Amino acid sequence: MTTTPVLEAVDETLETQGKPPLNVIYEWLTTVDHKKIGLMYICYALLFLVIGGFEAVLMRIQLAIPNNHFVSPQVFNQLFTMHGTTMVFFMGMPILFGMGNYLVPLMIGARDMAFPRLNAFSFWVSAFAGFLLYFSYIGGSGLYAAGSAPDVGWFAYAPLTSKVFSPGHSTDYWTLAVFLSGIGSIGTALNIVTTILCMRCKGMKMSRMPLLPWLYLVMSGLVFVAVSPLTAAQIMLTFDRYLGAHFFDTQAGGSAILWMHFFWIFGHPEVYVLVLPAFAFANEIIPVFSRKAMFGYPAMVAASVAIGFISLSVWAHHMFTAGLGPAGNTFFVFATMVISVPTGIKIFNWLATIWGGKIIFAVPMMFMVGFLFQFLIAGLTGIMLAAAPFNWQLSASYFVVAHFHYVLVGAIVFSLFGAFYYWYPKVTGKMMDETLGKWHFWLFLIGFHLTFDFMHIPGILGMPRRIYTYEDGRGWNTLNLIVGIGAIFQSVGTLILVYNMIRSYYKGKEAGHDPWDAWTLEWSVPSPPPSYNFAIEPTVNSRRPLWDLKHPEDPDTDYE
């Protein structure tokens, strides 16, 4: 490694008036700095990860043995609704937006997001939405009772959500929370797109941008066309519930199918909105720990864009059992299966990146290895679900639950944990503890496989999802018990992560500005970065500016 040019700079963060801790709180509440907002997003999402995980553990306790009476049916139905809604809207979206907020400006050499105040607004709207969802536990059914949470499932099929079948206000809390979180997401997505298109540093052509911003660009584009339909559908549902409109009122000729279409026009692209950032982290981490440039950068970009477009045309694979007819089913089978082509390209390009490298199995890379295998399996079970007649059997069974947790946990959460270990030093200036990290990895990995591998089988044995209890003698007992035990392992693993993050903040090794010997711009600034990010706006000449700097004898510039 050659010596990096060094520049003197003064960190002139504005000193706020007032005594600690008030000044600190004031500063965070009013901040428009993309890094602080990003961190707030992440902390808030981690809180919801623990809450949502706790709900999952309660569900698994209830299901551990047949005919259990741990929770009542009403409570169980609220648990999975709250778990799904929390994990998707208040864990997944915010944590990914938080990472994006933090990383995108740093990686493209910008000093902040394009619209800092809109950024703060989006965060606070989303935060309020999460609060509102949980406020339903107090305010749900009115004043007389202890309140109750929504219990309509995370896709809230009509007409179960109508006033007739869901009296009280719990469903309204769900609608409003999801609506507001949608507004926040659209705001942040708009900000990310504008930042990427308008704020890149000199020399960073689109074809030189790191893959992470690229994927965030595609993901944000998807947010516009996916979250907006959900917003529209929530407006309609609110009209139905408050003004007596009939959009989804089957008694007045309204259609239950229409809601399914509207929800899944959102819902399917949404899962890619969640997984694209996970791909993005993999795209940054895998090359660095394999010590090789990303294999097939243009193909990676093209595949991401293709995934974005194709994912808009596959939504009805969630409706194979709704009676679409042979023509509809056939079309959606095809569209769904086609998506495996660009996704396959990604898998193979990662494989090729590893190939011939010198792989360093630090904790971030370990999580990436988990991500690769688990995403592969999850994608293949997705293909099984996409074969409509097979889907008629598997749909709405625990096989589906296993499929999507394999992606949501096995791919996204794993990739996210990898990203935590990878960028934590940048954010705090301290390294995370490797030993604790390995404990976390192994416990979570074992827990994950105990839970979600064994969850496929009850599905094949006819166990539907969303049931609060089941009969003895269906051959599901042992499997459900194992699944439950896995959830405990996952909890312990997650607790270790939280402990590690807090401990390392105070006791971790100093990280320096570039602990992983990486190649993108965020590693050129101090850790933690000063509020203006770059003392002097950088200029780049290739996709890996720091590589060029470290290897003047063999710069990337020659290969583009």
Place this chain on the structure above:
Amino acid sequence: MTTITTASRIPIDGPVETPWKLPYRGNVGMACLIIAESAIFIIFVVAYIYYIGKSLSGPTPAQVLELPIFGTICLLSSSIFVHLAVSSLRKENYRATTLHLAITVLLGTIFLATTAKEWYHLIHDEGLTIKTNLFGTTYYSLVGLHATHVVVGLIMLSLTLAFSLAGRVKEEHSEKLEVLSLYWHFVDAVWVVVFLVVYVLGR
């Protein structure tokens, strides 16, 4: 005082493509907003089309709707005036800017008034409300959603007009006014779709 490393020296040599010009973020932001809003409108339009003729009871669109030709002309021509306002601002012709903005606001208000009159007629004379049937549900939602956008646009245009009257709108603001005009054009374009769907296709 700390010593930090920056990437600012990375282009040790090698000229950077000059000039380095990226799009104006106002325009990009507005384009994103327009994409998102279009998606919302598409869903409402789809619901409208899906429910054409599916109402279980009357009144039907053919019985109660009339073509809002006048309002449409007003709204569409207001697009021309907001465009003129932008170009006069570019030419630093501030009086023309104010005038064109005023005409835009006026035409927009007339459009809103025709919608209000239509709703009044439907509710009072025909007894059609959002509760009546699927037609009422989809009609008020779609037209109402559009009208809400007109109101938002009018508020922003009126603010600009007020600043303009106070002499505070200058040439350097022309990019911002253009962003606003983009929004207004979008609202007009949506009206064309709403008009075709509600008054032509659905009647």
Place this chain on the structure above:
Amino acid sequence: MSLSTRRSPADISRTNSRSARIWRSAVMSLIAGTASAQSPTNIFDPAGTPAHTAFGLSILVLSVTLVIFLIVAGLLLYALIRFRHRPTDSNREPAQIYGSNQIELSWTVIPILIVVTLFLTTTRVILVTEAIPKPPSAMDVTAIGHQFWWEYNYPKLGVVTANELHVPISDPSSPTPTYLTMSSADVSHSFWVPRLAGKMDLIPNRVNTMWIDPQATGLYLGQCAQYCGTQHAKMLLRVYAQTPQDFATWIEQQKKPAVQDFPGNAAAAEGQTVFMKNACINCHAIKGTVATGRFGPDLTHLASRDTIASGPIQNTPENLRKWVNDPNTLKPGSLMPAMHLNDHDLDVITAYLTQLH
């Protein structure tokens, strides 16, 4: 495709059972054989044509995906081990490779070919299940989903019943499949008896159809597969496949109006009077009496059913009494209210209900 559309259900079941048999053992060992053998709702233990065809396709898809998995995971594993950083390695960075058009093209084209194959096979199975003409010998049943129970109508036979569906078995040589016309009275439900066929949703204000043709007599279990509210979990399905003779006997029995005289059973007779005076008749129908409610299950031949409340409760006098006293103790969240009857009324109503053969 046109070729396969003209096949009758019987043909399909024959061709598929042959291929199915070959693959059966492979799959059983693949997916935790022990557990699957014991389950009455195993999708890999098909007993009717639609389940068979879906099973055949499953095997194909499973095999293809398994092969893909083995290859890709194998390569990954190899790369991870072979190219790991060793302490003895020099400190030089490995050779940087930025891409290769031929290689990338190959891993675009091969998946496309796999996808096309899978798609065509899937389409064929969709067509043989959904687009074959209905044979004239088919029997019609209308199934209506209600919040937490099933209503069955045999429109051509004039029979209305609830929760336990009886169908004749279908001999492949002269198929008598049962066609279900499905809708819902309230929210969406889904009909899923894994050994007979894949699921189909029952959606309000919409009619879906599906068919089943059990080939051996017996009881086939399943349950509602679309979340429909509090007691979605206890909305179980029971399909009794009977020989044509048994089925005909059952139909004859069901066609009769309810028993009205109870010689030597004063309690039952009194129970009938109490029933008819109570709100029960607003929600339940008993053929031949004033009870014509449609909100709850038809009780005309309640005593001929093995279970009550759509499956989870055995139909015994004790359970009936408990149920009428307060349904919420047995099935919390069910839409039948506790009727607040005194002990005597409970006793006689139970006596009455047990006589409704």
